[in-house]
Amino acid sequence: MCTVVVAGPICGCEHRYSVLMDLFNATNGARWRNNSGWGTLAPCTTNWKGVTCTPMNVSSDSSSSFWYDVTAIDLGNNKLSGTLPRSLVNLTNLVILSLGVNSITGSLPAEWSEFGHLVELYLHSNTLSGTLPDAWGLESSATGGGNLSTTLKTLYLSSNSLSGSIPASWGPSLLVTLQYFFAQTNYLSGTIPDTLTGAGMNMLQIYLSSNLLSGNLPSSWKNMAQVTSIGVAGNRLNGTLPPSWGLGMKQLESLTLSSGSISGTLPAEWGEMVSLASLYLDANSMTGSLPASWGGMTSLALLYLHYNQLTGSLPMEWGALQNLTVASLNGNAFTGGLPSSWGNMISLNTLYLYSNNLTGSLPPSWAQMPSLSSLSMYSNSLRGTIPAEWGQLKKIHSIYLNMNCLYGAIPGNFSTLPLNPGGLRLCNTNVTGGGGSKLASCAGVDNPSVWPAYCSIVPQLHHTKTQTVSPPSQTSSYTSSSTRSSTRSMTTSQQHRFTLTPTVPVDSTESLPDNATTSWSPSQSYVTCAALLTTSILRDSVALSPVTSQLPTQGNIGAAEVAVLTQQQRQIITSEILISANPLGRSLLMRAPWIAMNMTLGLFPWNAMSRFSVANVTLADSRRSATTVLPLAWLVEVPHHHPLGDAATDTDKSTVDLAWFVIFAAPPSGSGGGWLGFDTPVMTDKTLQLRVTLTCDGAPAVTVAVNIPAPGSLPSLVGEVKAAVGYSQIVSVIAGGASSERCRCCSRWRCGGLRSETM
Numbered sequence: 001m002c003t004v005v006v007a008g009p010i011c012g013c014e015h016r017y018s019v020l021m022d023l024f025n026a027t028n029g030a031r032w033r034n035n036s037g038w039g040t041l042a043p044c045t046t047n048w049k050g051v052t053c054t055p056m057n058v059s060s061d062s063s064s065s066f067w068y069d070v071t072a073i074d075l076g077n078n079k080l081s082g083t084l085p086r087s088l089v090n091l092t093n094l095v096i097l098s099l100g101v102n103s104i105t106g107s108l109p110a111e112w113s114e115f116g117h118l119v120e121l122y123l124h125s126n127t128l129s130g131t132l133p134d135a136w137g138l139e140s141s142a143t144g145g146g147n148l149s150t151t152l153k154t155l156y157l158s159s160n161s162l163s164g165s166i167p168a169s170w171g172p173s174l175l176v177t178l179q180y181f182f183a184q185t186n187y188l189s190g191t192i193p194d195t196l197t198g199a200g201m202n203m204l205q206i207y208l209s210s211n212l213l214s215g216n217l218p219s220s221w222k223n224m225a226q227v228t229s230i231g232v233a234g235n236r237l238n239g240t241l242p243p244s245w246g247l248g249m250k251q252l253e254s255l256t257l258s259s260g261s262i263s264g265t266l267p268a269e270w271g272e273m274v275s276l277a278s279l280y281l282d283a284n285s286m287t288g289s290l291p292a293s294w295g296g297m298t299s300l301a302l303l304y305l306h307y308n309q310l311t312g313s314l315p316m317e318w319g320a321l322q323n324l325t326v327a328s329l330n331g332n333a334f335t336g337g338l339p340s341s342w343g344n345m346i347s348l349n350t351l352y353l354y355s356n357n358l359t360g361s362l363p364p365s366w367a368q369m370p371s372l373s374s375l376s377m378y379s380n381s382l383r384g385t386i387p388a389e390w391g392q393l394k395k396i397h398s399i400y401l402n403m404n405c406l407y408g409a410i411p412g413n414f415s416t417l418p419l420n421p422g423g424l425r426l427c428n429t430n431v432t433g434g435g436g437s438k439l440a441s442c443a444g445v446d447n448p449s450v451w452p453a454y455c456s457i458v459p460q461l462h463h464t465k466t467q468t469v470s471p472p473s474q475t476s477s478y479t480s481s482s483t484r485s486s487t488r489s490m491t492t493s494q495q496h497r498f499t500l501t502p503t504v505p506v507d508s509t510e511s512l513p514d515n516a517t518t519s520w521s522p523s524q525s526y527v528t529c530a531a532l533l534t535t536s537i538l539r540d541s542v543a544l545s546p547v548t549s550q551l552p553t554q555g556n557i558g559a560a561e562v563a564v565l566t567q568q569q570r571q572i573i574t575s576e577i578l579i580s581a582n583p584l585g586r587s588l589l590m591r592a593p594w595i596a597m598n599m600t601l602g603l604f605p606w607n608a609m610s611r612f613s614v615a616n617v618t619l620a621d622s623r624r625s626a627t628t629v630l631p632l633a634w635l636v637e638v639p640h641h642h643p644l645g646d647a648a649t650d651t652d653k654s655t656v657d658l659a660w661f662v663i664f665a666a667p668p669s670g671s672g673g674g675w676l677g678f679d680t681p682v683m684t685d686k687t688l689q690l691r692v693t694l695t696c697d698g699a700p701a702v703t704v705a706v707n708i709p710a711p712g713s714l715p716s717l718v719g720e721v722k723a724a725v726g727y728s729q730i731v732s733v734i735a736g737g738a739s740s741e742r743c744r745c746c747s748r749w750r751c752g753g754l755r756s757e758t759m
Contacts (some may be wrong), residue, residue, distance in 0.1 A: 002173040011044030012068025015054035017759075020070070023089045025087070027080040028102060031168045034078055050074040056093060069093040072391065072500045073233045077101040086111045086122075098122040098155060108162075110135040115148045124156040124182060132157075132188075137174040154180040159209065165190030177202060184209040184231060191215035209256060217241065222248030224366065225355035233258035240264030256280040258304065263287065266369060271296040278302035287668035290334075292317040300324055306352065307331040314358075314759055319344040326350045330376070340381070343368040356398065358382055362406075364389040376400040381455065386411055386431060398423040402440075403429075405455035409433040414721055423490060428452060443543070455715045517526075542694075542704050543567055543600050544579050560595045562664065565706060576691075576703040583709040586682065592667035594675030597706065599661045599692065613695050620689040665690060676710060683712040696746065 010016070021039065037048040043492060046608035052072035059638040070091050076098045088097070094115060100122040107130030109125070137149050149170075163186070170192055179202055188211040203224050209231045216239030219233070222625075228251055238261040242624075243435025246269035253275050262284040270276075271293030279297075282304040291628075301323050310332040318324075319341030327345075337360025338353075348369050354376045366372075373395050377740035383405040390399075391413030402425040406439050410433035419438040427442040430451060442448030544567035565581040599614075600674070617630045667675055674684055688708040694701050 010053040022085040026085040027082040072096040074098040120154040123154040125159040128160040137169035159185045169651040203638040205229040210234040229254040231256040243267035243269040246270035258281040316341040330354045340365040367392040379403040400425040402427040589675040615693040685711040
């Protein structure tokens with residue numbers, strides 16, 4: 001608060017000449033920036049700079065000869081120096097004294113407690129020192145008079161060198177009427193006295209920031225029901241945030257508590273502060289999560305919570321903060337994903353979420369923030385691609401996504417965004433594409449196209465996925481609902497693609513009748529795309545995993561036998577992965593079963609598995625002059641999300657990609673004898689080699705050569721002797737009944753289509 005003072009002639013106030021000249025002389029009036037009129041003897045024709053002489057109420061006492069008096073002095077920012085004269089207290093009708101923004105030194109005169117009508121006192125931005133006078137809070141001073149403590153409403157003492165504690169005497173009287181108390185940027189110490197907080201019922205604004213105050217935040221401030229602004233940042237205050245503030249300070253509009261030692265959690269009760277427009281709690285030691293109830297602070301425009309120790313997820317309820325313009329949440333330990341509901345923050349201009357532990361993908365719904373200008377989310381674990389919808393952010397000037405687990409291409413429509421030069425930062429991601437001058441240079445960044453190390457962390461997963469499926473069409477895709485369990489259960493959406501021709505993807509979607517059940521036990525995953533990480537890491541990550549339960553059904557295979565390969569050992573050579581499968585019996589191979597492989601891919605970069613595909617499977621056949629490309633009877637690609645296992649919570653939607661390809665390869669055609677041919681000597685050891693080509697982003701990434709031993713057998717034992725110890729095989733059925741019988745003539749189990757053959 002600052003009242004405008006209108007200066008004019010001091011005609012009628014000549015009796016105050018000596019007091020005014022005391023001020024002039026004590027503050028080096030000759031060197032003021034403007035000292036016009038001061039010292040002249042023509043008070044009725046000359047204005048005195050900054051002095052207001054006002055006619056007073058005519059006294060009923062006819063003996064009174066002073067009908068005018070000095071009511072205001074405004075010499076702010078006028079190059080005053082020197083000290084404050086004690087004699088100013090003789091201006092008994094002075095209402096406003098403004099001497100701020102000068103170079104006045106010395107202490108605050110205790111005698112000024114005798115001002116009888118002073119309402120506004122501005123002494124800020126000087127070089128005043130010493131302590132706050134106890135006498136200013138007394139109803140009668142040591143000299144026997146004074147009413148300053150009962151009249152003063154505005155006191156500006158900020159930006160000086162005042163020290164000591166806030167006098168306890170100020171509470172019961174001075175601060176009863178005081179409404180504006182500014183004492184920030186001094187050297188005040190000690191605690192905030194209870195008498196101050198208990199008596200401040202009429203306080204509207206109190207600023208004590210940048211001092212040396214210590215102790216707890218007083219819960220009794222809840223009694224300041226009319227307070228609109230509080231600033232106590234940059235002190236040594238500790239303790240916790242009083243929940244009671246949220247219940248009593250209904251008119252509070254601005255609260256600044258930055259740069260202290262405040263700990264504890266954010267009170268849910270503060271969600272009741274419906275008038276709060278700006279909240280500064282940054283650079284403290286706050287812990288715990290963001291209260292969902294704070295979504296009720298509908299007036300909130302500025303929120304600064306950076307550099308604390310806050311954890312947990314970002315509340316989706318905060319999407320209701322439609323007046324929020326700045327949210328600074330960086331430098332904490334937030335986890336989980338980015339709430340899509342935050343796209344409803346229509347006023348949000350600046351959002352800082354960098355240097356946290358956020359995961360998940362970038363929400364397309366954030367394109368609905370029409371005012372967003374600056375978005376900074378670097379140094380997290382965000383994954384996936386940049387949504388093309390973000391090309392609708394028509395006021396965006398900077399997007400900082402560097403140091404995240406992102407991949408894919410820069411959306412083409414980003415070329416129309418009003419980004420500043422270098423306003424798009426994507427260093428240390430695997431996002432590709434041209435950005436022109438809008439793309440920030442990565443000069444000086446080590447390995448700018450390499451993900452942060454934490455993008456390579458793969459959690460241990462132990463869970464089962466159960467889903468209900470029906471046999472799809474030969475070239476179709478569908479979306480299913482699946483339930484997975486680890487230490488908890490959650491329902492999510494997963495997309496599977498089934499195709500007979502891998503080179504021709506199909507995007508149609510069909511419903512899922514409840515007529516078949518499939519259980520999967522996924523393997524742990526350790527692979528990445530060759531375009532994202534090195535080929536050697538990719539090769540090290542491919543494996544054949546056991547099928548621990550029934551395979552999915554598919555109509556065109558019918559009741560045919562399916563031999564499921566399992567891995568015996570793996571060897572990495574220069575250009576491919578060489579996997580040795582466990583042997584298959586000769587008699588089985590002669591019957592030409594389908595061969596199935598559960599090829600699992602371990603994934604280091606999250607959310608990149610959809611970029612991998614199986615291009616083809618070929619048979620290196622010695623009977624033919626060229627390699628045979630085998631038809632894929634059914635390819636099951638499972639490249640999408642699974643929950644994060646034990647670390648997940650019911651509200652944590654974070655996922656990590658796993659992938660496995662269940663490949664069903666048809667036997668070669670054109671000659672009899674199944675996979676080996678009738679002309680293959682039965683006593684000769686044979687090895688089949690199936691070569692699987694994996695592509696990434698449509699380009700060949702790695703070849704997996706699977707060697708399948710087919711040991712030779714003595715003719716007398718053909719069809720009668722079980723495979724040697726160490727040889728194992730899993731033969732599964734695609735469709736069949738539940739009946740089983742034991743053949744009397746041979747050692748053979750028969751369960752529908754499930755057969756365990758001897759050699």
